[in-house]
Amino acid sequence: MKSKQETIQIEIPKPLDQLSPSEIERKACIGKIMTYTLKSLTSTFVDQGFQWLLPVALSQCTDPLWPDPGASIDKRIEVDIYGKPVRTTASMIIHKLVAASTAYPKLFILSPNIRIEKAERAGTGKHIYEFTQLDFEARDATSKDIITLVEDAICTLIKDLKLDMKGELTTLCRCDTLKAPKAPFKIYDRVELEAKYGADGWEAGIAKETTQPVWVTNIPREFYDYEDFKTGKWDNYDLFLPQYGEVLSGAKREWEYAKISKKIERDQIKKENYALVLKMAKEGRLKPTAGGGIGMERLVGWIAGVKHVAETQPFPRVPGTVNEL
Numbered sequence: 001m002k003s004k005q006e007t008i009q010i011e012i013p014k015p016l017d018q019l020s021p022s023e024i025e026r027k028a029c030i031g032k033i034m035t036y037t038l039k040s041l042t043s044t045f046v047d048q049g050f051q052w053l054l055p056v057a058l059s060q061c062t063d064p065l066w067p068d069p070g071a072s073i074d075k076r077i078e079v080d081i082y083g084k085p086v087r088t089t090a091s092m093i094i095h096k097l098v099a100a101s102t103a104y105p106k107l108f109i110l111s112p113n114i115r116i117e118k119a120e121r122a123g124t125g126k127h128i129y130e131f132t133q134l135d136f137e138a139r140d141a142t143s144k145d146i147i148t149l150v151e152d153a154i155c156t157l158i159k160d161l162k163l164d165m166k167g168e169l170t171t172l173c174r175c176d177t178l179k180a181p182k183a184p185f186k187i188y189d190r191v192e193l194e195a196k197y198g199a200d201g202w203e204a205g206i207a208k209e210t211t212q213p214v215w216v217t218n219i220p221r222e223f224y225d226y227e228d229f230k231t232g233k234w235d236n237y238d239l240f241l242p243q244y245g246e247v248l249s250g251a252k253r254e255w256e257y258a259k260i261s262k263k264i265e266r267d268q269i270k271k272e273n274y275a276l277v278l279k280m281a282k283e284g285r286l287k288p289t290a291g292g293g294i295g296m297e298r299l300v301g302w303i304a305g306v307k308h309v310a311e312t313q314p315f316p317r318v319p320g321t322v323n324e325l
């Protein structure tokens with residue numbers, strides 16, 4: 001079902017060659033904010049001892065994105081190479097679990113996520129069919145560790161950016177309205193938000209209501225997020241930005257074979273697509289980890305105050321629109 005926010009139509013960002021001089025100036029400012037944000041966040045992760053991995057675009061196994069209450073996938077891309085079927089990266093979650101369990105106990109990747117959203121999402125302002133996640137994972141980390149790490153990273157970024165990027169923020173009319181957030185951010189349980197805004201309206205409701213970034217925990221979704229089978233509670237967390245909505249999703253992860261296997265069956269996902277994680281879990285080689293992924297375009301979109309998140313992309317990926325570049 002469409003939320004109210006999804007029905008609001010927003011002007012579609014144009015490709016570079018069609019921008020007016022003032023639009024080019026705006027685009028350049030957003031580009032500088034993206035560079036600053038990438039530099040700040042990657043420095044924070046490197047300083048905290050995370051290894052920087054390079055991404056892959058094609059794999060036999062990728063994120064099932066199912067069941068995901070927020071997903072609206074029009075098409076899944078699968079091609080044959082060397083006689084094997086491969087999919088374009090939907091997220092590098094499975095790669096992260098394997099990497100963090102083996103050679104890279106703390107890692108991050110700036111990875112392409114290709115999610116061919118339904119064309120009707122063009123005007124929501126929040127969806128693009130290719131985006132970049134700063135995706136990270138840490139062995140033996142708790143949810144609390146990750147929440148603290150992200151809060152520190154975002155508070156540092158905004159505090160520094162407000163000092164160093166005054167000119168750009170002024171051009172974008174964000175100098176006064178962008179407030180430096182204060183940690184710790186408030187944490188809501190999805191159940192309490194559903195009671196207030198309804199099962200279909202809580203994401204839009206909390207984004208509209210809050211003036212600070214906030215966490216929402218306990219969201220039922222893909223098999224890899226940790227679920228306590230006794231209480232039915234999920235040990236996961238999404239970060240919501242005022243007005244802009246979800247910018248990060250993450251969790252403590254499942255690592256035990258019996259649970260992963262049961263959840264994959266429950267979700268009616270093809271087991272053969274997840275043979276490697278199942279095998280590693282069975283052999284006790286999958287380790288407990290926690291992590292998350294920050295949607296870079298949404299984060300910078302919020303900082304820059306854009307109407308459509310594709311404004312942060314040099315080559316906009318608006319659902320339903322394919323440009324030459």
Ligand code: ASN
Pocket residue numbers: 063091092093133135136249250251291292293294
């Ligand atoms: N990157 C997310 C995570 O770490 C997964 C996703 O994007 N679907 O949980």
